[in-house]
Amino acid sequence: EVQLVESGGGLVQPGRSLRLSCAASGFTFDDYAMHWVRQAPGKGLEWVSGISWNSGSIGYADSVKGRFTISRDNAKNSLYLQMNSLRAEDTALYYCVQGVPGDYWGQGTLVTVSS
Amino acid sequence: DIQLTQSPSFLSASVGDRVTITCRASQGISSYLAWYQQKPGKAPKLLIYAASTLQSGVPSRFSGSGSGTEFTLTISSLQPEDFATYYCQQLNSYPFTFGPGTKVDIK
Numbered sequence: 001e002v003q004l005v006e007s008g009g010g011l012v013q014p015g016r017s018l019r020l021s022c023a024a025s026g027f028t029f030d031d032y033a034m035h036w037v038r039q040a041p042g043k044g045l046e047w048v049s050g051i052s053w054n055s056g057s058i059g060y061a062d063s064v065k066g067r068f069t070i071s072r073d074n075a076k077n078s079l080y081l082q083m084n085s086l087r088a089e090d091t092a093l094y095y096c097v098q099g100v101p102g103d104y105w106g107q108g109t110l111v112t113v114s115s
Numbered sequence: 116d117i118q119l120t121q122s123p124s125f126l127s128a129s130v131g132d133r134v135t136i137t138c139r140a141s142q143g144i145s146s147y148l149a150w151y152q153q154k155p156g157k158a159p160k161l162l163i164y165a166a167s168t169l170q171s172g173v174p175s176r177f178s179g180s181g182s183g184t185e186f187t188l189t190i191s192s193l194q195p196e197d198f199a200t201y202y203c204q205q206l207n208s209y210p211f212t213f214g215p216g217t218k219v220d221i222k
Contacts, residue, residue: 045216
């Protein structure tokens with residue numbers, strides 16, 4: 001059974017940093033591209049960032065480019081999102097997503113940016 | 116960046132109705148389009164990929180069509196469990212943008 005378990009969310013002040021993690025199991029992790037998608041409260045889906053199976057291709061939404069860094073550790077079956085210079089508008093539920101298109105989604109980790 | 120628009124943004128329909136949602140891309144994306152369904156409090160669920168390929172386990176009342184810049188998601192006979200929000204996503208090039216969503220509500 002495919003499982004994606006996000007962690008690392010929480011309440012953080014504007015300008016601070018946070019690192020999200022996604023632990024993957026139930027599939028061959030390094031066979032798949034992985035993505036982060038977020039959803040602000042009551043709003044639609046926003047694709048945040050994606051990384052190919054070997055980290056050779058990486059993309060970011062314009063809204064996070066230069067502030068967020070995606071990475072993966074295939075030996076640990078894990079996906080990460082380093083979020084720096086956080087803003088109030090980054091407040092959202094962050095989903096870890098397997099594949100292109102997104103076949104499996106985690107349940108999300110909530111990030112709240114507020115003073 | 117490729118922008119996606121969806122129409123309508125909201126629709127009210129009855130069980131048994133045929134429902135069509137349109138997604139338009141700001142530039143050609145071939146068939147690199149997916150459709151998702153999201154219910155309140157739940158993660159999105161993949162319905163269709165490559166514009167018209169039904170994901171395994173998705174009921175056949177769902178279908179997708181289109182290529183280039185215009186795409187449609189059709190539900191042939193709306194069921195009670197289909198009341199949800201539907202999103203399209205382009206997978207042609209980074210950033211993999213989503214459409215703003217279409218909420219399907221009960222009339």
